[in-house]
Amino acid sequence: MARSAKLRRPATLASLAAELGVSRTTVSNAYNRPDQLSPELRQRVLETARQLGYPGPDPVARSLRTRQAGAVGLLFTEALSYAFRDPAAVGFLEGLALGCEEAGQGLLMVPASPEADHAHTAAAVHRAAVDGFVVYSVPDDDPHFAAVQQRPLPLVVCDQPILEGVDHVGIDDRGAMAGLGGHLIELGHRRVGVICMRLGRDRNDGLVEVARQHAAHFHVQRARLAGLQDAFGPEEWSAVRVVERFDHTVESGASAAAQLLDHDPGLSALAATSDILALGALEELRRRGLRVPEDVTVTGFDGIPEAERIGLTTVRQPVREKGRAASRLLLERAEGRCRSISLPTELMIGQTSGPAKVADAPWFSGL
Amino acid sequence: MARSAKLRRPATLASLAAELGVSRTTVSNAYNRPDQLSPELRQRVLETARQLGYPGPDPVARSLRTRQAGAVGLLFTEALSYAFRDPAAVGFLEGLALGCEEAGQGLLMVPASPEADHAHTAAAVHRAAVDGFVVYSVPDDDPHFAAVQQRPLPLVVCDQPILEGVDHVGIDDRGAMAGLGGHLIELGHRRVGVICMRLGRDRNDGLVEVARQHAAHFHVQRARLAGLQDAFGPEEWSAVRVVERFDHTVESGASAAAQLLDHDPGLSALAATSDILALGALEELRRRGLRVPEDVTVTGFDGIPEAERIGLTTVRQPVREKGRAASRLLLERAEGRCRSISLPTELMIGQTSGPAKVADAPWFSGL
DNA sequence: GCGTTCTTCTGAACCGTTACCGTCACTGTA
DNA sequence: TACAGTGACGGTAACGGTTCAGAAGAACGC
Numbered sequence: 001m002a003r004s005a006k007l008r009r010p011a012t013l014a015s016l017a018a019e020l021g022v023s024r025t026t027v028s029n030a031y032n033r034p035d036q037l038s039p040e041l042r043q044r045v046l047e048t049a050r051q052l053g054y055p056g057p058d059p060v061a062r063s064l065r066t067r068q069a070g071a072v073g074l075l076f077t078e079a080l081s082y083a084f085r086d087p088a089a090v091g092f093l094e095g096l097a098l099g100c101e102e103a104g105q106g107l108l109m110v111p112a113s114p115e116a117d118h119a120h121t122a123a124a125v126h127r128a129a130v131d132g133f134v135v136y137s138v139p140d141d142d143p144h145f146a147a148v149q150q151r152p153l154p155l156v157v158c159d160q161p162i163l164e165g166v167d168h169v170g171i172d173d174r175g176a177m178a179g180l181g182g183h184l185i186e187l188g189h190r191r192v193g194v195i196c197m198r199l200g201r202d203r204n205d206g207l208v209e210v211a212r213q214h215a216a217h218f219h220v221q222r223a224r225l226a227g228l229q230d231a232f233g234p235e236e237w238s239a240v241r242v243v244e245r246f247d248h249t250v251e252s253g254a255s256a257a258a259q260l261l262d263h264d265p266g267l268s269a270l271a272a273t274s275d276i277l278a279l280g281a282l283e284e285l286r287r288r289g290l291r292v293p294e295d296v297t298v299t300g301f302d303g304i305p306e307a308e309r310i311g312l313t314t315v316r317q318p319v320r321e322k323g324r325a326a327s328r329l330l331l332e333r334a335e336g337r338c339r340s341i342s343l344p345t346e347l348m349i350g351q352t353s354g355p356a357k358v359a360d361a362p363w364f365s366g367l
Numbered sequence: 368m369a370r371s372a373k374l375r376r377p378a379t380l381a382s383l384a385a386e387l388g389v390s391r392t393t394v395s396n397a398y399n400r401p402d403q404l405s406p407e408l409r410q411r412v413l414e415t416a417r418q419l420g421y422p423g424p425d426p427v428a429r430s431l432r433t434r435q436a437g438a439v440g441l442l443f444t445e446a447l448s449y450a451f452r453d454p455a456a457v458g459f460l461e462g463l464a465l466g467c468e469e470a471g472q473g474l475l476m477v478p479a480s481p482e483a484d485h486a487h488t489a490a491a492v493h494r495a496a497v498d499g500f501v502v503y504s505v506p507d508d509d510p511h512f513a514a515v516q517q518r519p520l521p522l523v524v525c526d527q528p529i530l531e532g533v534d535h536v537g538i539d540d541r542g543a544m545a546g547l548g549g550h551l552i553e554l555g556h557r558r559v560g561v562i563c564m565r566l567g568r569d570r571n572d573g574l575v576e577v578a579r580q581h582a583a584h585f586h587v588q589r590a591r592l593a594g595l596q597d598a599f600g601p602e603e604w605s606a607v608r609v610v611e612r613f614d615h616t617v618e619s620g621a622s623a624a625a626q627l628l629d630h631d632p633g634l635s636a637l638a639a640t641s642d643i644l645a646l647g648a649l650e651e652l653r654r655r656g657l658r659v660p661e662d663v664t665v666t667g668f669d670g671i672p673e674a675e676r677i678g679l680t681t682v683r684q685p686v687r688e689k690g691r692a693a694s695r696l697l698l699e700r701a702e703g704r705c706r707s708i709s710l711p712t713e714l715m716i717g718q719t720s721g722p723a724k725v726a727d728a729p730w731f732s733g734l
Numbered sequence: 735g736c737g738t739t740c741t742t743c744t745g746a747a748c749c750g751t752t753a754c755c756g757t758c759a760c761t762g763t764a
Numbered sequence: 765t766a767c768a769g770t771g772a773c774g775g776t777a778a779c780g781g782t783t784c785a786g787a788a789g790a791a792c793g794c
Binding site for chain 4: 739740752753762
């Protein structure tokens, strides 16, 4: 009997109940509310379940009935491969995963299908069985993000613009970068080259006009560039060359640095909007035999471990805390809605920034 | 009418159908099979759905009916915080996430509850609404892993022992480490100190006897130590000091190196079972003013980018490909079951390994 | 002896969808 | 006019559980 049931089709709570001659409720209770039935019966249920190969209540059916999935959905930067290579993104993921784990919630990474597949672009978002969404650093016009907003679920965005009625966590990218810019100015840097990550969903490796800077689809990059502009002032900023790279890699940073230096060998500083890119700039400078910071100053942003190890001047941001904050906001939603958390940053002055070498005032370099 | 329905309770496919005066099937088809109904009716359905605030078919109900969740479950190293700091683990995750994304599948990170919570330890595994599981580098006796095996779903394990009837992907840790050991021996190293990651679920920071090495609960560490033993031979190996560290961090590597050097300042080489630990060893050596490789040789394992950048002698393993292979194995299950994939590794001889300094034969160091 | 309480278990109503098969109107053909 | 073929839509029955309000019987107090 038991065998045939096993062979015919997977055992269910109902078939198990029938086999035992008890009600479904009782079997359900055996798993979910041990105090609701006698220990002996419970043992018998569990024992029979094992014999029949019943693996316990089906998670999906349970979710349907209880109206909770026990998981949080994560919409990550579309280009997954780069996301995992960005220590800041990984740090965020770590914090978020930790927060979810502590709450016993799963973390579902929602697949972002390629743009090409127009009709089904956001299908995965609609298919995700989750109790809420965290959206991390997607471009403003991302169709997946739009789909997420359509679902009637709690939502937290991170490293994105503050949106009406949507919980938010982030840092003051603009202010922090302005602080770093101020540091450069204090050191006398005026001929500065800037390296930034991609500003839109399209690949655009090269110089960036001010218009494109302001129209950037990625909030974080837009804000950081604006911060530098704040520090330098509009007129000086218009003379600053900004180079964009689609791929967020050390090699990209190197090639961007090369492009800037080829254009103006007299640059006294290279400011990158991420540490990864700054590492690439350092590599390129080493290749060219230029000393840091004696010949050229280099700065980054993020405060990744490797940057810290080599003493890069950068802004340290609490990436893990961002993840934790996001999970908290999502999971502990109780009081008045629409909260916005801005975490503190720290300007880390390392060994890669120094006084600008002023060509026509050599004595100045000693400052 | 529409308003009241919206206020009373969230709209469902049925309520929408009632509102429209069509059958539920038709509404369902409007979403899932556009070719099954006239474009006009479909438009009308979608339009009414928008007005009623119906967000489309409920993912959970759909999953229950179609018997597929559209997601892959991932059981990751219990200590999540360390997993995300291990570039090898992150690389695996990247490959896996990419493979899932391409297949349009979600990736659900299953929360591993703390051991303390005995009864519910594996509850999250039972709650996971997934179509299959990937298990990555968990200890042999992990209760979550046991729970995964109970679920009647496809399963792939990675960086774990090969199990009867379970798909598997990994590398030849033992052989690769034996190769690295051979390299050390060729260079004349005999007084070697070894630094390894934790060997069990318990914290045991310190020296490791051979018995514990063989009883290690983590397959990868066990295999790598065994590989070194293969290279050195049993008798020489018994003289080699192995130090274990629970936390997988650069600092741990440094402190382990310090412990080894304090014990035997005459060590000519430090072999770590991971690049992260090796980086720590390099740091400690720098602190002590010892040159690498002139005074001490250092080797790692994994081939993480930073190691490559500084020219660490190590074994490069294709971590991303491991992830991709796991996703392939899980998602393209069709032919004869129980496949095992072993990916190739590459011995990377960098600038951190050199000939052993032989105390009583100084000329030897010039070799 | 009788009402009360407790324990243990049952019945039936959902949860929101999709699969399967049937129906019905309409068209073209002989 | 009859009939098969086709496109568009409807009805019914799962899918596998959870939950709540009780029923049946035992234990208890007075």
